[in-house]
Amino acid sequence: MRLFVLLLLSCLLAPYEGLGQTTAATEAAAQATALQRVNQLVLERRYESAWKLLKFLDQMNTDPAVALQKTEVALRYYTATDELKRFNFRDLKLLDLSPDSLRQLGQDSVRYSFPVRRVLEKLQQQYPDNYKLDRALGDYYFTVQQCDCAEPELSEDEVFQRTIKHYQQAHDHGQGDYLSYFALGYSYQRLGQFKESLAPFERSIQLRKNYPTAHLNLAFVYLELKEFDKARNHARRAVELFPDDAHKEDAAFLLSQIEERMKTATAAKTQ
Template sequence: MRPFVFLLLFLLAPSISWAQTTAAAEAAAQATALRRANQLVLERRYESAWKLLKFLDQMNLDPAVALKKTELALNYYTATDELKRFAFRDLKLLDLSPDSLRQLEVDTPRYSFPVRRVLEKLQEKYPDNYKLDRALGDYYFAVQQCDCAEQELGEDAVFQRTIKHYQQAHDHGQGDYLSYFALGYSYQRLGKFQESLAPFERSIELRKDSPTTHLNLAFVYLELKEFEKAQAHARRAVELFPDDAHKEDAAYLLGQIEERMKATAATQTP
């Protein structure tokens, strides 16, 4: 029997080697295509990036490609049908931002990509891929921000799902300053101010110059009656916001905080 086994292994070796070589070549080709898609996004050629990703994985079976599609869809669409179909534009470097283009209602082709369904199907197959949880957190946060999908859920349920997926992602090392901000914001909007502190503070650790995070922390600390911390974050927000409108908002909150500090001090004076 032993010579037969050796002969069988000898005969199978070329096919095994070929399969390994093919898999390596496919992985390398995919990595090259994803890098190209990233470059197209940097060049603001969003529709071209989408077409490349669509060609790369038409059935949305590959987590890496689906995650890149999700990032592109949620951040760079010019129009959407309930976050299930998306329109994109290739922009010139000096063109309007995607947010501005959304206001123009330009008639462009729409590509099918039901974000939630795609990610949940992949999660069933790859339950340990926590990047999918991160993407689902991004999806539900986008739902709340645009108010353009999942109308049957209600805002509180959307925030709860946002928290669930971001917490799972963060517990497994999948997070950045934006996801921590979104988690803190979700707790804040649910009135869970104490729970919002840790993710907001983590967001600040990862991006110290984010004025929006400082502003939200100022509001939370005000609600918790930690006035000195609220004042410090509000002042930082005033410093960091680049435009007058947001500076005025932060300055108004700072004024409210300082009024509360004065009123509290007056009540404590014998």
């Protein structure tokens, strides 16, 4: 297997000279080139090939940049997992499946070891100022909650609390995007901390105005807070933005509930 990976890497990086040189600048350039190639493989949906390249680059998981890339590939593109410690991947054709269908491919015989939490926490001890590791740990705990496939000893509330802790630390140091802000808002929402969820949901929409799931969740939160006009506006936006009928129906149902609550509140005021 190692010989295959070596040959693969050699082919992938053949146009780039100086890979074997030992200067820090050359090594950094070579790594950047390899990580760009990983991104290209992911875009081509060649997830197992991307993983093999990452594994060759850093077999011992000591390089934060490579470990972060491994975390992203592992959490987003596995076909099956053993408690987010071992993973299966496949190379797909571009039009084979939607990303949401990867988990339907079934179990593969090949498993790749990558205990996400342990790797990230160990690196965090060595690089305490690398807040990308906090972002990755936030992604990890959010994935734990979503898949219910790891950390069985933790309650769901504890998983949400750890998600919040790591995302807050990452966001405080400029490491966040619309997905991490959405996940932070969702964690507060699920803990019943509705007011705390508002700012991250709003930030998620600020970063990605057409993200329907954030609009839908904001509608729910504003409904809970009895801010009906805001709830209705976000529910309407969610109905407009969702591309599929199933999610549109969910948003439309929430919109109908909001409008019903508004009628009830108005009737109560006039009595």
